Every structure is written in structure tokens, then in C-alpha cells.
Amino acid sequence: MNRSIASGVFSVVSAKVVVLVVTAVSTPLLYRFLGASAYGDYAFLLSAFAIYMIFVSSGITDGVRKFLAEDRNAANWSEHVVGFYFRLAIVLAIVGAVLLVLAARSGLVAAAFGEELTRYFYALAALVLSAQFRDYARKTLMGFGLERYSEPLKVLDKVGFVAVAIPLVYLDFGVLGALAGHLFASVIVAAAGLALVDRRVPLSCVFTRPPERFPRKRMLTFNSMSIVLVFLLMSLYHIDIVMLQRFRTSAEVGNYRAALTIAEFLWFVPLALQTVFVHSTSELWSQNRMRKITDLASRTTRYTFLLTGVMAVGLAALADVAVPLYFGSEAEPAIKPLLLLLPGAIGFALARPILAISQGNGTLRYPVVATGVAAGINLVLNALLIPLYGMQGAAIATSVGYGSMFVFHCWSARRVGFDPLADARLGRTALTTVLAGGPIVALAAAISNPWVALAVVPPIGFAIFLAFALLVGALDPTDPFEVLSAFPDPVGSTASGLRARLESLEDESSRNWLQTLLFGIGLSLLVSGLTLGVLGVDVRAVLALLSL
Numbered sequence: 001m002n003r004s005i006a007s008g009v010f011s012v013v014s015a016k017v018v019v020l021v022v023t024a025v026s027t028p029l030l031y032r033f034l035g036a037s038a039y040g041d042y043a044f045l046l047s048a049f050a051i052y053m054i055f056v057s058s059g060i061t062d063g064v065r066k067f068l069a070e071d072r073n074a075a076n077w078s079e080h081v082v083g084f085y086f087r088l089a090i091v092l093a094i095v096g097a098v099l100l101v102l103a104a105r106s107g108l109v110a111a112a113f114g115e116e117l118t119r120y121f122y123a124l125a126a127l128v129l130s131a132q133f134r135d136y137a138r139k140t141l142m143g144f145g146l147e148r149y150s151e152p153l154k155v156l157d158k159v160g161f162v163a164v165a166i167p168l169v170y171l172d173f174g175v176l177g178a179l180a181g182h183l184f185a186s187v188i189v190a191a192a193g194l195a196l197v198d199r200r201v202p203l204s205c206v207f208t209r210p211p212e213r214f215p216r217k218r219m220l221t222f223n224s225m226s227i228v229l230v231f232l233l234m235s236l237y238h239i240d241i242v243m244l245q246r247f248r249t250s251a252e253v254g255n256y257r258a259a260l261t262i263a264e265f266l267w268f269v270p271l272a273l274q275t276v277f278v279h280s281t282s283e284l285w286s287q288n289r290m291r292k293i294t295d296l297a298s299r300t301t302r303y304t305f306l307l308t309g310v311m312a313v314g315l316a317a318l319a320d321v322a323v324p325l326y327f328g329s330e331a332e333p334a335i336k337p338l339l340l341l342l343p344g345a346i347g348f349a350l351a352r353p354i355l356a357i358s359q360g361n362g363t364l365r366y367p368v369v370a371t372g373v374a375a376g377i378n379l380v381l382n383a384l385l386i387p388l389y390g391m392q393g394a395a396i397a398t399s400v401g402y403g404s405m406f407v408f409h410c411w412s413a414r415r416v417g418f419d420p421l422a423d424a425r426l427g428r429t430a431l432t433t434v435l436a437g438g439p440i441v442a443l444a445a446a447i448s449n450p451w452v453a454l455a456v457v458p459p460i461g462f463a464i465f466l467a468f469a470l471l472v473g474a475l476d477p478t479d480p481f482e483v484l485s486a487f488p489d490p491v492g493s494t495a496s497g498l499r500a501r502l503e504s505l506e507d508e509s510s511r512n513w514l515q516t517l518l519f520g521i522g523l524s525l526l527v528s529g530l531t532l533g534v535l536g537v538d539v540r541a542v543l544a545l546l547s548l
Contacts, residue, residue: 016151018158019155020265020268022155030165030178031327031331033170034169034175036254037251037254038250040250040257044113044117044245045117047237047238048124048242050234050237050238052124054227055096055231056132057132059227064139068143078144081143083207084216084219086136089132093132097125097128100125104122104125123180127179127183130190134190137192153193158185161184163181164177164185165178228368232371233371236402239379239382240378240386240394248390248391256391259334262323263342263345267345281356281357281360281361290418293417294418297354300420302474304349305426306465306469309429312343313465316437318444325450340395343403344400345402347405347406348403348405351408358409361417374402378397425473428472431474432475435472439464440465
């Protein structure tokens with residue numbers, strides 16, 4: 001991973017960490033203030049809105065990000081791209097808002113979703129306008145490689161939402177208060193984002209007609225394929241919520257959404273990679289650097305599997321502790337769906353960077369086919385299982401759909417021209433997850449105090465997982481430092497020095513000694529963890545004894 005891509009990833013990951021923290025704090029407050037039933041209505045409205053916005057904005061945001069990132073020699077290329085997509089954004093935003101208002105006034109919304117939800121669609125119509133320009137501005141900045149501006153805007157969006165929505169919901173404005181928070185935040189971000197774009201390319205370019213050789217047809221074709229691709233992706237995210245609302249109560253929808261929220265915490269780094277790779281790999285594709293693309297894809301797959309694997313094991317071990325503490329006792333029914341969702345969430349996390357690299361190529365035929373097959377499996381299973389098993393059925397169906405994304409997108413990647421499994425070491429990483437899972441789960445079960453479990457299990461569990469990853473060869477000792485060396489100084493220079501020292505260990509006996517040491521540590525952790533779990537030893541007593 002070169003330094004330019006790494007800096008983009010670093011900017012996106014930093015913003016996503018902040019957003020993750022704000023979301024982690026605000027989501028349980030929304031759940032508690034709204035209650036499971038109203039939170040279910042709110043989750044359904046956001047899912048319906050996300051699917052609707054696919055046809056309003058997805059082709060625009062993906063298109064402007066990709067084509068701005070391409071290295072073109074045409075005169076005023078950036079101005080023409082920005083103006084072309086800005087005109088398209090204005091037209092589609094107005095049409096999208098008007099159609100929502102007409103659907104609400106004509107009774108179509110009431111017939112489809114119930115009279116009580118109709119009033120919310122007027123707020124969604126206003127949100128169409130603001131969200132369109134918010135997303136256009138952010139993705140345009142990303143197309144210019146200005147993640148240092150686009151990602152803080154995402155933080156501003158989340159903070160602005162929380163600052164308005166939480167007080168309004170607390171004051172009993174209910175779902176309308178939450179939607180008002182989204183509207184306020186998107187207006188602020190759209191205004192700030194467009195001002196930043198105007199500093200790079202004057203927005204007056206919207207009135208400039210591009211030359212005849214400007215690839216309008218290719219852009220519109222890419223838009224069409226992007227809309228299909230994003231629609232299929234969004235169906236994986238939201239079709240379970242929409243169908244569950246149709247067959248079950250709003251309270252069950254709310255608890256299922258709570259389970260999804262926790263499972264989606266696995267995706268924050270893969271999402272960052274996906275966000276950056278679309279436009280960053282466009283340049284690699286344009287230079288025909290196939291070996292670099294394969295190396296980037298396969299190592300990203302390995303690192304993503306390792307990271308999401310340890311997070312999934314930790315969430316599974318602490319699910320019965322974390323869910324009631326996080327959302328309240330009313331959310332205890334969300335524990336089982338969460339456990340069922342975790343395997344699929346890992347598969348979807350692995351598929352995200354692969355999909356992004358395929359998108360960077362610009363040929364969307366195979367990614368669309370792969371996503372379409374996974375979305376079809378997800379739709380059919382949800383239709384079969386939700387009426388019978390409710391949110392457990394939705395979790396099983398969605399997990400299978402998520403997991404199949406990885407399989408189908410590996411096939412798609414090879415058709416596009418790169419191999420995401422070349423250095424993925426899937427077998428070793430899976431073995432690491434299985435070996436580390438035992439002691440981590442046993443350690444969590446042995447701790448009776450939930451707060452102590454939340455404080456102790458994550459760091460010790462990560463150490464256990466890292467030891468096994470090094471032991472079985474899923475992770476080389478130099479790998480973490482190689483990744484960190486691409487980041488800005490002083491992190492990059494320090495990591496490079498440490499990496500060089502490790503690589504200088506040519507003595508085979510030194511390497512064997514290191515592996516033996518790691519094996520001993522891993523084995524002792526495994527035995528001690530299982531012993532604690534079987535005997536039910538209170539870890540607090542052990543820690544108190546060690547502190548004497």
C-alpha cells in the first residue's frame with residue numbers, strides 16, 4: 001500500500017472512528033428515548049429512504065468520484081466533470097422530492113405502509129434535497145483526493161444530527177425529531193462541502209457546456225450500472241428491515257435493527273478501505289499495474305479477515321453482556337439475531353474492498369452479477385424465513401446473503417483481472433479464529449461482573465488472537481510494521497525502522513526460538529482460558545491475587 005493510498009485510508013479511518021464513537025454513544029440513547037416500537041419505525045423509514053436515494057444519487061456520487069480521479073489530459077476535465085454531475089444532481093433531487101410528496105398526498109404511502117407513517121414522508125422529501133447535495137459535495141472532494149476535507153464533513157454530519165435529534169427525541173418529538181436532526185445536519189454539510197468544492201473548481205462550471213468529445217455516454221452508462229450495483233447492495237442492507245416491518249411488529253423491527261447496529265461495527269475499517277479504493281485504484285487500473293492491484297487486494301483481504309475475525313469473536317463472547325448494557329434490558333431479544341449475523345458480517349467485510357477495486361476498473365458487469373446473485377439469495381431466504389421465524393429468520397437469511405458476497409466477488413475479481421486470494425491465507429486465518437475463539441469465549445464466561453468483562457476481555461482477547469496469528473503464520477512479524485510504515489511520520493518512520501530490524505533476523509535459530517516462544521504463550525493462554533471457563537473461576541480474584 002503506497003503512502004498516498006495509506007494517507008487516504010488514514011483520513012477515512014480516523015473520521016470513521018470518530019463517527020463510530022458518536023454513533024456508539026447516540027444509538028442507545030435514541031433506542032431508549034424512542035422505545036423499541038418507535039425505533040423500529042425510525043429504522044424502517046431510514047431503510048426505505050436509503051433504497052429510494054439509490055435512484056436519486058448513487059450514480060452521481062460514484063461517477064463524480066471515479067471520473068475526477070482519472071488522469072485525463074483533456075482541457076478543463078475536472079470542471080466539465082463537476083459541472084456535468086452537478087446539473088444531474090439538481091434535476092434528480094427535485095424530481096425525487098416531488099415524487100415523494102405526490103406519493104404521500106395521493107395515499108400511496110398509506111396504502112403501502114400505513115396511515116401513521118405518511119406524515120414522515122414529507123420530512124423525507126425535504127431530506128432528499130439536502131442529502132443529495134451533501135453526498136455530491138463529499139464525493140466530489142474525495143474524487144479530488146481531498147479526504148482531509150471530505151471526512152471531517154462526515155463527522156460534522158453525525159455530530160450535527162446528534163446535537164439536534166437527541167434533544168428533540170428526549171422532548172417527545174419522537175421520530176419527527178430524529179428526522180429533523182438528519183435534515184439539519186445534511187443542510188450544514190451540503191453548504192460547507194459545496195463551498196470547499198467551489199474553492200477547487202468554481203461551481204459556475206454548471207453553466208459551461210463540455211466539448212463534443214466529452215464522454216457523456218460512458219458516464220451515463222457507468223451511472224446506470226452503478227445504480228443497479230448500489231440497489232443490489234442496499235437490498236442486502238435494508239430488505240430484511242422492510243420485510244420484517246411487513247410481517248412483524250415495530251418492536252421486533254427495533255430489536256433486530258439493534259442487532260444489526262452492533263454487527264455492523266465490524267465494517268468500519270473495510271468501509272474505509274472501500275471508500276478510498278474506488279478512486280485510488282482507478283489510477284492503478286489506468287496504468288495497467290495488475291501485479292500491484294493483486295498484491296493490494298490479497299493482503300487487504302488477509303488483514304480484513306484477521307481484524308473482523310477477532311472483533312467477531314469478541315462480540316460473540318460478550319453479546320449477552322454488551323447488548324443489555326448498551327441498549328437496555330428491553331433489547332435482550334436482539335442477542336440471538338446478533339450471534340446469527342456475525343458470520344455473514346465477516347464475509348461481507350471481506351467482500352467490500354474487493355468490490356471497490358473492481359469498481360475502480362470501471363467494468364461493472366461482473367460485480368453486478370456477483371452482487372445480484374447474493375442479493376437474490378438474500379431476498380428469497382428472507383421471504384421464506386421471516387414469516388416463520390421472525391427476526392431470527394431474518395438474521396439467518398441476511399447472514400447467508402452477506403457471506404455469499406465474498407464467494408461471488410472472489411469469482412468476479414478474477415473475471416475483472418486480479419486475484420484477491422493470492423496472499424490471503426484464508427486457511428491460516430480461519431485456524432487462528434478457531435484457536436483463539438476458545439480461550440476468549442471461556443475467559444468471558446468466567447467473569448461474572450459485566451463491567452470487568454468489558455474491560456478485560458477485549459485487550460486480553462486481542463493479545464491471544466495476535467499470538468495465534470503469528471504462530472500459525474496468518475500474520476508475519478513484519479506485517480503490522482509494513483502497514484504502519486506507509487502512514488505519515490512519526491508513525492511511518494518509526495515503523496519502518498522496526499520493520500528493518502525484524503527483517504534483519506536472518507538466523508534461522510532466532511526465528512525458531514521466536515516461534516517456540518509464541519507457541520508456548522499461545523498454548524498456555526489456551527489452557528488457562530479453558531480452565532477458567534470450565535471451573536468458573538472469578539477472574540477478579542485472580543487479578544487481586546496477582547496484584548499482591
